[in-house]
Amino acid sequence: MSQFNDLARNGLWSNNPALVQLLGLCPLLAVSNSLVNALGLGLATLMVLVGANISVSLIRYHVPDSVRLPAFVMIIAAFVTCADLLMQAYTFELHRTLGIFIPLIVTNCAILGRADAFASKNPILPAATDGLMMGLGFASVLILLGGIRELFGSGTLFADMHQLLGPIAADWQMTVFPDYDFLFLVLPPGAFFATGLLIALKNWIDGRLAKRRQRQQPTSAQSRRVRVTGTIR
Template structure:
């Protein structure tokens, strides 16, 4: 259980692909203008991450070293094709909005990095867990970034959620600031700015947690020895 807890902590926070590894920033910045766009791409990336990690883990002992990376890319491309076809079938309008960024999941360094760096070296269950947690971490950052840009850029939240969830979500939209529009956050420069704020916030939280742990821990053995030697000299 400690291994799976560590995988969950790494994927969701400590080694988050978007906030720490800074991978997959192209789609992260391009389609995070609203929650529905971010959630759609996040779910597609999650599907590809879990599927590719599981597949790579299953074949890791049967692929020669010379064709390892091309084989991984083909596996990722196959799952991206599945995600693309599923979105075309069930969420066609959202698929049209996301456009080229669904096929471009193939080039997402976070997916190939997890396949080569973790799934190729670990059994099925840890590989699947790693893909799930990394995918959830990436999707969570996408959704938070989309919510920030939609709220402070357009004054709304959860608009057009019916593009992903169907007619049941037609009334989920919330107008927080009526007659509000801040173009900077809607455009790509606003995505860079909001992402930087999220990274700074995470670093600030980590720094405060580290300081809190340092104040709660007893003196280190080196410090204790220094106190004892000082006492002896006196």
């Protein structure tokens, strides 16, 4: 359980592919101008990460080092093709909106990096967990960024959600700021700005947590000395 807790903490926070490793920034910045786009690409990336990690773990003893990376790229490309065809079949409008960024998941360094650094060296269950947590970490940042840019750029939330979830989500749009349009956040420069704010917020939280741990360490050491002294007496 300790290993799975570490994998969850690394994927969601400590080693988040978007905020710490800064991988996959091209789709992260390009399609996060709305919540539906971010959610669609996040789910596709999650599917590819989990599938690729499981497949790489399954064949880790059967692929020679000389063709390891090409084999991993082919596996990732196969899962990306599946995700692309599924989105084209069931969410065609969203597929057309995302465009080239769905096939570009193949070039996402986070996916190839996890396949080579972790899945190729670990059994199936840890590899699947690593892919799931890394995918959730990337998707959560993508969704948060899409929500921020849509809310403060267009004044709405959940706009066009029917493109992903169908007619059930046709009335989900919330207009938070009527007659509002802040073009800077909708355009790519706004994506850089919002991503920088998220990275700064994470670093600030990490700094506060580190200071709290430092304050607790002397107290713990003092309590241990008291217990030892009491034992000697």
